[in-house]
Every structure is written in C-alpha cells, then in structure tokens.
Amino acid sequence: MFIRFITTGGTIDKIYFDALSQFEVGESQVKHILSEGLVQFDYDVVPLLQKDSLEMTDEDRNELRDFIDKDDASPYVITHGTDTMPETAEALEGLEGKKIVLTGALSPARFRTTDAVFNVGMAVAAVQVAEPGVYIAMSGRVFPAGHVRKNRAENRFEAV
Amino acid sequence: MFIRFITTGGTIDKIYFDALSQFEVGESQVKHILSEGLVQFDYDVVPLLQKDSLEMTDEDRNELRDFIDKDDASPYVITHGTDTMPETAEALEGLEGKKIVLTGALSPARFRTTDAVFNVGMAVAAVQVAEPGVYIAMSGRVFPAGHVRKNRAENRFEAV
Amino acid sequence: MFIRFITTGGTIDKIYFDALSQFEVGESQVKHILSEGLVQFDYDVVPLLQKDSLEMTDEDRNELRDFIDKDDASPYVITHGTDTMPETAEALEGLEGKKIVLTGALSPARFRTTDAVFNVGMAVAAVQVAEPGVYIAMSGRVFPAGHVRKNRAENRFEAV
Amino acid sequence: MFIRFITTGGTIDKIYFDALSQFEVGESQVKHILSEGLVQFDYDVVPLLQKDSLEMTDEDRNELRDFIDKDDASPYVITHGTDTMPETAEALEGLEGKKIVLTGALSPARFRTTDAVFNVGMAVAAVQVAEPGVYIAMSGRVFPAGHVRKNRAENRFEAV
Numbered sequence: 009m010f011i012r013f014i015t016t017g018g019t020i021d022k023i024y025f026d027a028l029s030q031f032e033v034g035e036s037q038v039k040h041i042l043s044e045g046l047v048q049f050d051y052d053v054v055p056l057l058q059k060d061s062l063e064m065t066d067e068d069r070n071e072l073r074d075f076i077d078k079d080d081a082s083p084y085v086i087t088h089g090t091d092t093m094p095e096t097a098e099a100l101e102g103l104e105g106k107k108i109v110l111t112g113a114l115s116p117a118r119f120r121t122t123d124a125v126f127n128v129g130m131a132v133a134a135v136q137v138a139e140p141g142v143y144i145a146m147s148g149r150v151f152p153a154g155h156v157r158k159n160r161a162e163n164r165f166e167a168v
Numbered sequence: 169m170f171i172r173f174i175t176t177g178g179t180i181d182k183i184y185f186d187a188l189s190q191f192e193v194g195e196s197q198v199k200h201i202l203s204e205g206l207v208q209f210d211y212d213v214v215p216l217l218q219k220d221s222l223e224m225t226d227e228d229r230n231e232l233r234d235f236i237d238k239d240d241a242s243p244y245v246i247t248h249g250t251d252t253m254p255e256t257a258e259a260l261e262g263l264e265g266k267k268i269v270l271t272g273a274l275s276p277a278r279f280r281t282t283d284a285v286f287n288v289g290m291a292v293a294a295v296q297v298a299e300p301g302v303y304i305a306m307s308g309r310v311f312p313a314g315h316v317r318k319n320r321a322e323n324r325f326e327a328v
Numbered sequence: 329m330f331i332r333f334i335t336t337g338g339t340i341d342k343i344y345f346d347a348l349s350q351f352e353v354g355e356s357q358v359k360h361i362l363s364e365g366l367v368q369f370d371y372d373v374v375p376l377l378q379k380d381s382l383e384m385t386d387e388d389r390n391e392l393r394d395f396i397d398k399d400d401a402s403p404y405v406i407t408h409g410t411d412t413m414p415e416t417a418e419a420l421e422g423l424e425g426k427k428i429v430l431t432g433a434l435s436p437a438r439f440r441t442t443d444a445v446f447n448v449g450m451a452v453a454a455v456q457v458a459e460p461g462v463y464i465a466m467s468g469r470v471f472p473a474g475h476v477r478k479n480r481a482e483n484r485f486e487a488v
Numbered sequence: 489m490f491i492r493f494i495t496t497g498g499t500i501d502k503i504y505f506d507a508l509s510q511f512e513v514g515e516s517q518v519k520h521i522l523s524e525g526l527v528q529f530d531y532d533v534v535p536l537l538q539k540d541s542l543e544m545t546d547e548d549r550n551e552l553r554d555f556i557d558k559d560d561a562s563p564y565v566i567t568h569g570t571d572t573m574p575e576t577a578e579a580l581e582g583l584e585g586k587k588i589v590l591t592g593a594l595s596p597a598r599f600r601t602t603d604a605v606f607n608v609g610m611a612v613a614a615v616q617v618a619e620p621g622v623y624i625a626m627s628g629r630v631f632p633a634g635h636v637r638k639n640r641a642e643n644r645f646e647a648v
Binding site: 009041042044045046047048049114115121122123125126127128129130131132133134136137138145147148149150163164165166 | 169201202204205206207208209274275281282283285286287288289290291292293294296297298305307308309310323324325326
Binding site for chain 1: 438440442
C-alpha cells in the first residue's frame with residue numbers, strides 16, 4: 009500500500025512566532041502524525057502549497073488538479089485549510105479512477121489539544137476503503153465532495 | 169449518524185498506579201479521544217469488559233457476539249487489546265448486516281505519544297465507509313477480519 | 329503556604345481562533361498547569377490584564393505595582409509577556425518585604441511543546457526559596473530584576 | 489551556570505512495554521524535559537541507577553553519597569522514585585557545601601498528563617536559589633531533607 013500526501017497549508021500546519029506575535033503556516037506536521045500513528049505503509053509527502061485556504065486561488069486549485077491528473081500515485085490524502093476545503097474538493101472531482109481525501113484541522117497540530125491526529129487517521133482509513141472519488145474527512149465524518157460545507161459559526165463541517 | 173463504541177480493555181485504556189508500580193486497565197479513553205477529534209455525530213460508549221486481551225476467553229467473545237447480535241445500533245467501533253484482536257474479529261464474523269471495526273493501541277492513550285487517537289480516527293472513518301463486515305484498523309491499515317495478524321516481534325499488525 | 333498568581337496576558341496564554349486566523353490572549357493557563365503539577369498548597373489567581381507585553385504601558389505597570397503594594401498576600405507569581413518582562417520586573421522593585429517572581433513562556437501553554445509548565449514550576453519554587461525581592465524565572469534561570477534582558481534574536485533570556 | 493543531573497530511576501522514567509504488559513524504568517526523560525523548558529545553561533546527565541525506589545538499598549544510597557562527595561560539580565538535581573525519596577534525601581545530608589535537590593514524579597514523564605515537567609522546573613530553580621543543603625521538590629513545594637514525607641494514601645508529599 010502506498011499513499012501520497014499533498015500538503016497545501018492551513019491551520020493544521022500553523023506555527024506561532026513569538027517576536028512577531030503572528031501565526032504562520034509552518035513545516036508540515038503530517039510525517040509527525042503518521043509516525044505517532046505507527047503506520048506501516050509506504051508514503052511520501054509532497055509540499056505543494058503553504059497557504060491559508062482563504063488565500064487559495066482558482067489558479068492554485070488548477071495547479072493541484074493538474075498535479076494529480078498527471079500523477080499516477082493514487083490514492084491521495086490532501087491537507088488543506090478548512091475555510092475553502094469544500095471548494096477545493098469540488099474542483100478536484102471527475103478525475104477518472106482517482107481516490108482523494110481532503111482533511112485538515114480546526115486547531116493546529118502543534119497544539120496540545122488538536123483534531124489534527126484524529127482527522128489524518130480518518131483520512132488514511134477513508135482513502136483505503138472508499139470507492140474512487142473525492143471526500144472530506146472532518147468533524148468525525150467522511151463527506152463526499154459537493155455535499156459538505158463548513159459552518160463557520162459553529163466551527164464544524166456538516167452535510168448539505 | 170450514530171456509532172456505538174464498545175470498550176473491552178487493552179493497552180489503549182491502561183493506567184499506571186504509582187504506589188503499586190503496576191499498570192492496569194482504567195476508565196475508557198474513547199470519549200476523551202472523540203472530544204479532541206471534535207466529532208459531530210451521535211454516539212454512546214458501552215463498557216462491556218476491562219481486560220488484557222490475553223485474558224479474553226471464548227466466553228467473553230461469545231458474550232460480545234451475543235450483545236451485538238441482539239443489539240440494533242450498528243455500526244460499532246470496538247476498542248480491544250492488541251494481542252488477541254484478530255481472534256475476536258474472527259469470532260464476530262457472520263452477523264448479518266452489521267458493520268464492526270475493532271481498534272486499540274500499541275501505546276496507552278494516556279501517554280504523551282500514542283497511536284490511540286490516530287487509530288480511533290481510522291476506525292470511525294472505516295465504519296462509515298466500509299461495506300458490512302468485520303475489520304481491524306491498526307498500524308495505519310484497515311484489514312478485513314481473517315486476513316490480519318499481530319506481529320509481536322515487530323510490534324505491528326500485518327496482512328496474512 | 330499560599331501563593332497569589334497574577335496574570336497579565338502574554339504568549340503563555342495565547343489562543344488561536346481559526347476563522348480569523350488570529351492569535352489572541354485567552355483564559356489563563358495557570359490553573360491547568362498547577363493542576364498538572366499536582367501542587368499541594370493554597371493559591372488564587374488574579375487576572376489583572378490580558379495584553380501582549382509590547383502593549384503594556386507605564387500606567388499598566390503602575391496599576392500592577394499599586395495592586396501589590398496595597399495587597400498583603402506575598403509571595404506573588406506573575407505571568408507576563410516576554411518582550412517587556414524585564415521592564416515590568418524593574419518597575420516592581422523596592423516594595424518592602426514582597427517576594428515577586430515573574431515568568432511566562434516563549435511558546436504558548438496550549439502548545440504540545442511549550443516551556444510554560446517548566447517555567448511556572450521554576451517560579452513556584454523560586455518564590456518559596458528566594459529572599460524578598462523581584463525575580464524573573466525564564467530560560468531555566470532565576471534572574472534578579474535589573475540583571476536580565478530578553479535576547480530577541482536568540483529567543484532567550486540572559487544575564488546582563 | 490552548570491547543573492549536574494543524576495538519574496536513579498523511579499516513576500518519572502517509567503516506560504510501558506505492550507507485549508509483556510509490564511512497566512519498567514526506561515531511558516531518562518530529563519534531557520527531553522530540559523529541552524522543552526528551553527533552558528539556557530550547561531548541564532550533563534549522569535545515569536547512576538535505574539531502580540524503583542522501593543528497591544533502593546543502603547548500599548545504593550552510599551554509592552550515591554560517595555559519588556557526590558568525590559565529585560566537584562555542585563549543584564545537583566537528582567531524579568528519584570517517590571516512595572523512598574525522603575530516605576535518600578536524609579542519607580545525603582551533611583556533605584559540606586553541596587547543593588542537592590531531589591525530585592521525581594507521581595505520574596510518568598511519558599504520560600500526556602504528568603507532574604514531571606513542573607517538578608524538574610521546580611528543582612532547577614530551587615538548586616539555583618537555595619542555600620547549600622539537601623531539598624526535595626515535589627507537590628509544588630520545596631522541602632528541606634528530614635522535614636518531609638510521602639503520604640502514600642493521599643499520593644502527595646507533605647511537611648513533617
């Protein structure tokens with residue numbers, strides 16, 4: 009079994025710099041999470057973007073889609089900012105035979121309390137078990153692309 | 169969506185008592201893990217047993233199977249000790265229409281570094297996505313019952 | 329034994345809000361840290377300010393000094409932002425008979441990896457053992473006020 | 489500033505081995521704790537013993553006392569099992585000019601929730617600030633040797 013992880017930034021990889029009192033996207037936490045999960049499969053991590061998902065452009069999404077379209081390493085787990093994860097999921101639909109699960113975190117992976125580990129665990133299982141297609145694994149749920157939104161007021165993902 | 173969690177003991181719930189220098193099965197960590205995972209679905213937790221899996225008997229497995237057979241809350245996630253998880257998975261096969269995923273941990277959930285959170289995340293996703301049947305979610309993999317063993321020397325689960 | 333903790337904000341209590349991608353001072357983490365430290369003494373926590381220390385004014389420092397001057401609960405542990413902790417320490421010197429230790433964190437207490445717990449442990453010990461006066465407990469050291477600075481480039485406190 | 493850490497075993501360094509369902513003293517966690525505490529002083533770690541403190545003998549205590557007596561690196565922080573920490577502290581009294589603080593943990597340092605980090609922080613501060621002598625830093629308190637006991641029923645250290 010092989011999974012390709014693609015990282016694009018977002019809260020999951022946020023890091024805090026004291027001197028500036030800012031919070032920026034840092035090095036991906038995916039390898040750390042997989043190591044703690046004691047996973048026994050082959051994988052690599054492709055750091056494609058490092059952006060807040062609010063800053064993701066259509067061009068970024070086209071680049072991501074093109075990358076996967078030309079690549080032959082399906083399945084994919086993509087870590088992504090939460091605010092526009094549903095839009096990116098829809099932008100990736102229709103790639104013949106590809107299995108893609110997007111996930112991320114509402115609280116940074118570097119936090120003592122974070123949903124990042126649980127969410128990456130969900131994505132890893134979903135991408136093994138699901139039929140080809142595009143999914144989002146967040147809030148304890150596996151949603152098909154196009155049938156999920158982020159409820160920002162409630163800080164959760166929900167079916168639509 | 170509703171998931172019933174059944175806890176049976178095992179390393180995932182181990183706790184350490186200083187005075188005795190012993191390590192015993194403690195209160196289930198499942199609720200804590202689901203809370204950290206920010207899950208948005210209904211669930212309950214049924215604490216059926218509190219045993220090291222090496223101490224699990226055929227009678228215990230029959231009790232577990234009977235419980236699920238007579239219950240109507242499918243799907244199920246069962247936390248279980250790792251040493252005999254494959255045996256219990258096989259003992260639960262053949263329950264018409266039931267979806268069951270067993271998981272646990274090689275390192276206690278109370279540890280700073282543990283595979284418990286990742287594994288429960290995997291189980292929660294697998295039980296939503298998989299076809300009816302019995303599965304084990306460990307070592308980053310989702311295995312069908314009867315096709316998995318614990319390699320104790322390597323401290324991992326692998327396909328057979 | 330009784331210790332009064334005064335919280336003033338700073339990195340130690342920073343919290344991250346996803347939707348805004350901002351990082352603000354949140355509820356104090358001191359009680360959580362003392363609880364994890366299994367402390368067996370009486371204490372209370374006075375939340376005096378919630379500021380980045382760069383925003384601390386002379387007026388804020390006067391308010392803090394007045395509070396301690398009129399209060400009779402010595403000793404004190406003050407949690408404070410790191411950037412101007414040395415200035416605040418100096419502003420508190422000369423209060424007859426008072427024992428005051430300032431501490432904080434270079435990495436937020438809510439992070440998985442943080443110096444906050446270690447630093448509060450240092451402050452609690454120093455305030456019991458030291459002679460009356462004002463001290464800073466950071467970077468593994470206990471410095472007397474007026475003899476310490478933050479080296480921002482190296483992200484550490486050092487003697488001057 | 490230089491501190492010599494001497495590790496002797498105890499709960500602070502306990503590790504859990506799944507296959508055996510046992511809990512043994514593992515590699516010292518002191519370096520990990522000091523690293524997380526972002527300490528800026530020179531130190532080394534001398535692993536003298538790896539024992540539950542209930543198994544500590546008079547011979548062990550003599551060995552420890554002799555080591556410190558002949559060594560010239562004062563001050564010392566000694567990590568030690570909690571059950572007989574007070575006895576060892578008394579056995580180290582009377583070493584002219586030496587500053588020694590013993591500490592440990594009621595919950596292993598490898599746990600997600602542990603008093604180990606807080607306690608080592610206390611010990612590091614106490615050993616800098618205190619007069620020469622032997623002390624125990626536990627339960628949020630710095631006790632002089634000979635005036636402290638472990639209350640096992642309440643799982644805490646208290647003055648006597």
